[in-house]
Amino acid sequence: MMEQQSKVMDDHILWRPSEQQVAESNIKKFSQQTGIPFEPYEHMHRWSVAEPGAFWSAVWEFSGIIGEKGETVYLPPEDGGMLGAKWFPEAEINLAENLLRGDGSREAVYEADERGVQRKVDMGELRIMVAKAQEGLRQLGVRAGDRVAGIVKNDLQSLVALLATSSLGAVWSSCSPDFGAKGVLDRIGQVQPKILIASPEYHYNGKFFDIRDNISAVSAELESLSAVVCLSDTPGLVLETEAELLTWNELLENDAETPAFTRVPFDHPLYILYTSGTTGLPKSIVHSVGGVLLQHVKEHQLHCDVKEGDVLSWYTSTSWMMYPWLVSGLASGASILLYDGSPVRKDNLGILWEVAEEVGVTHFGTSPKYLATLEKCGYDVGGNHDLQALKSLMTTGAPLIAEQYTWIYETVKEDLFLASISGGTEIIGCFFMGTPAHPVRRGEITCKALGMAVDILDHRGASVVGRKGELVCTEPFPSMPLTFWGEEGDERYFNAYFKAHEGIWTHGDLVEETPAGTFIIHGRTDTVLNPGGVRIGTAEIYRVVEQIPEITDSLVFGFPMDNDEEIALCIVTEEGGAEAKLAEEIRQDVRRKASPRHVPRRIYTVKEVPYTNNGKKVEGAVRSIVRGQDVKNKESLKNPECLEEYISLAESDYL
Structure with a gap:
């Protein structure tokens, strides 16, 4: 049984560094300089957070920072939290x-x-x-x-x-x-x-x-x-x-x-x-x-x-x-x-x-x-x-x-x-x-x-x-x-990062x-969907939808329904429109590759998806518009004019 499990996990690996690549890597040299093994990696990581003064001092030395370092590296916050720490106070x-x-x-x-x-x-x-x-x-x-x-x-x-x-x-x-x-x-x-x-x-x-x-x-x-x-x-x-x-x-x-x-x-x-x-x-x-x-x-x-x-x-x-x-x-x-x-x-x-x-x-x-x-x-x-x-x-x-x-x-x-x-x-x-x-x-x-x-x-x-x-x-x-x-x-x-x-x-x-110690990002928590009280990350739906050839772009948001919400999906297609056949394909793919809970209830075709000037989708802006709320900072958007078609989305037919 263990052999089968190991084989499944190995199938996920797409690339391994060669022995030479590892031997010549900076992290290997850093390990040798500090005397802290980098294999297993968890050992080095635990040291880096348990001994912050030693770790960041070693980074300074390894990278050859130019400047006066001083004798003191780290003074922890007086209240034992995160705010108020002092790094290299004499530098x-x-x-x-x-x-x-x-x-x-x-x-x-x-x-x-x-x-x-x-x-x-x-x-x-x-x-x-x-x-x-x-x-x-x-x-x-x-x-x-x-x-x-x-x-x-x-x-x-x-x-x-x-x-x-x-x-x-x-x-x-x-x-x-x-x-x-x-x-x-x-x-x-x-x-x-x-x-x-x-x-x-x-x-x-x-x-x-x-x-x-x-x-x-x-x-x-x-x-x-x-x-x-x-x-x-x-x-x-x-x-x-x-x-x-x-x-x-x-x-x-x-x-x-x-x-x-x-x-x-x-x-x-x-x-x-x-x-x-x-x-x-x-x-x-x-x-x-x-x-x-x-x-x-x-x-x-x-x-x-x-x-x-x-x-x-x-x-x-x-x-x-x-x-x-x-x-x-x-x-x-x-x-x-x-x-x-x-x-x-x-x-x-x-x-x-x-x-x-x-x-x-x-x-x-x-x-x-x-x-x-x-x-x-x-x-x-x-x-x-x-x-x-x-x-x-x-x-x-x-x-x-x-x-x-x-x-x-x-x-x-x-x-x-x-x-x-x-x-x-x-x-x-x-x-x-x-x-x-x-x-x-x-x-x-x-x-x-x-x-x-x-x-x-x-x-x-x-x-x-x-x-x-x-x-x-x-x-x-x-x-x-x-x-x-x-x-x-x-x-x-403080309110932005420490209040919660x-x-x-x-x-x-x-x-x-994951059990392998790797990580999967499912999206921002402020755009997490909660249909029926089940938390769903938008990235889980994008992963499926954006692999469909006919779809050139997409946006997912929570459509308000009484005290709940439904998953709404807006798609941009090469042809500028979509038929019921494509909508059914989307729902089947999402059901099979994600789960039945991820299937969008509403699918709309739109001309464009709104993005920030830094190239990030803005699900929150669309969610606000559909709920009749103003988008206060449209200047953050690369294409704010596209929001006009979302204003009447609630009254539009969906697939």
């Missing part, structure tokens, strides 16, 4: 100093867009650019603690602006240029920056967009603003403010060639990131210099196995947490690929892979939705591209379903370290990741991240395995937010730990 560090390290001749940045690779810059060139931008910002009065905001593309200029800001000990916050003026003000308007750095135009999917009017409108509302830096030689901006207007080249007109680094305390503010919720103003989450740096080098080196000379990419906008995550790759000696534009064009489905092939990307980061698009189009990634350099494929932003695991190994590359990772803007990192020493199991995230005391609790508050529960974290970690920016920030922070379970971080994900 002084600077993010840019750690990112601009290494041989000046090594490739540091590749810049690409929808036309392909446009530029490559070595570390020596990057340091000079940052030195000039730093001096320009200093002449504009930027000092440690000041806020510098960007409405910027994912390109070289934006990276230099971020690094120059952080080199001065100032605080960086950014939005992508596809946000409207109100969307930008809902975010950076909260933090009132001293300097605004803006891209006046951008290209997406072959189309040109001019946002000068938006920049002018935003500038007029920022009372704190002293200067606007336009990332163009011909700004064409008319500012209705007394703020100084200058171009990027004018900012860089100085003789500086070597950047100076203002070292700041470990818990000094570095980034202000924003959630993309639609229930009110985005939360302005303040992250520390030390927390960001230490969390990222841990994740890059120990979990993703990023090494010196690797090339790290992630398809992201400057609004998403994966942008600073990508940028931090420089601290591990990797080159980073910055890509601005659409990941998929009708005339070129493989532009990201073309770029990856050309520059030799070793770690390719993307979203499950992007991979699903390629799969439905029948795009043969491995057949069309030489991916000899590719070692790892990473995904986040949504659960990677089991069928996609299989497709990746059949279509992209057989020998590939696949890592579905999961965390959040709130922690600027991950709770669940992979490691290069673990096998990859179909449809499952590999392990808890080191240093993260993750647990799964049921409705009683009891830890569970093999059943869905709420994701929590029970011990402090360095990348916990400092606060939420603005009035009553500490109180709003006293002294415990409640993240808001519905998760299941």
Whole structure:
């Protein structure tokens, strides 16, 4: 019987690292340095949360953090909870100093867009650019603690602006240029920056967009603003403010060639990131210099196995947490690929892979939705591209379903370290990741991240395995937010993550730990369906529905019925409509592959599914509209106009 069970479990394994891969991995070297075995992994993980001072000190040493470390590593909260922990209280560090390290001749940045690779810059060139931008910002009065905001593309200029800001000990916050003026003000308007750095135009999917009017409108509302830096030689901006207007080249007109680094305390503010919720103003989450740096080098080196000379990419906008995550790759000696534009064009489905092939990307980061698009189009990634350099494929932003695991190994590359990772803007990192020493199991995230005391609790508050529960974290970690920016920030922070379970971080994900010690994400708890009192994660339905060829997109939400709710499914099809035959196929597939409880009672055809600017479906917005409630923060949506067709959904016929 045990042999049969073992065989079934082995059938789920799609990839195993070779002995050589394990021996050469960073986590193996870290194990040797610390004397803590990484096999079984649970041993190392338990040590990392039981001895946080020893673990995070070892991460600092292993990754070669530049700065003054101090003697004290960790001071636990006085009340025994999670808030109030002190990490490296005597330390002084600077993010840019750690990112601009290494041989000046090594490739540091590749810049690409929808036309392909446009530029490559070595570390020596990057340091000079940052030195000039730093001096320009200093002449504009930027000092440690000041806020510098960007409405910027994912390109070289934006990276230099971020690094120059952080080199001065100032605080960086950014939005992508596809946000409207109100969307930008809902975010950076909260933090009132001293300097605004803006891209006046951008290209997406072959189309040109001019946002000068938006920049002018935003500038007029920022009372704190002293200067606007336009990332163009011909700004064409008319500012209705007394703020100084200058171009990027004018900012860089100085003789500086070597950047100076203002070292700041470990818990000094570095980034202000924003959630993309639609229930009110985005939360302005303040992250520390030390927390960001230490969390990222841990994740890059120990979990993703990023090494010196690797090339790290992630398809992201400057609004998403994966942008600073990508940028931090420089601290591990990797080159980073910055890509601005659409990941998929009708005339070129493989532009990201073309770029990856050309520059030799070793770690390719993307979203499950992007991979699903390629799969439905029948795009043969491995057949069309030489991916000899590719070692790892990473995904986040949504659960990677089991069928996609299989497709990746059949279509992209057989020998590939696949890592579905999961965390959040709130922690600027991950709770669940992979490691290069673990096998990859179909449809499952590999392990808890080191240093993260993750647990799964049921409705009683009891830890569970093999059943869905709420994701929590029970011990402090360095990348916990400092606060939420603005009035009553500490109180709003507490209410967001600590109100549900006293002294415990409640993240808001519905998760299941398997008997094998892996994890399955079933969706956000605020979108969990409860038909008949049974908790169902929306990801369980998406997993089935989005494998049906005729369906190009879908959205699931709870349709209110008296004191209960019914499962409602909205589908987008290639033909723009659907017949009863397709609806019956959907219900049969869901019943067979999930359960009878998952079967949608209502199936509607729609033209489009609403997404946030960061590419996440917004079930909550549709649920609110159907219930006659307003969506308060439509500026968080990439396509808010599509909500119009959902207003009359309750009166519409369904399949």
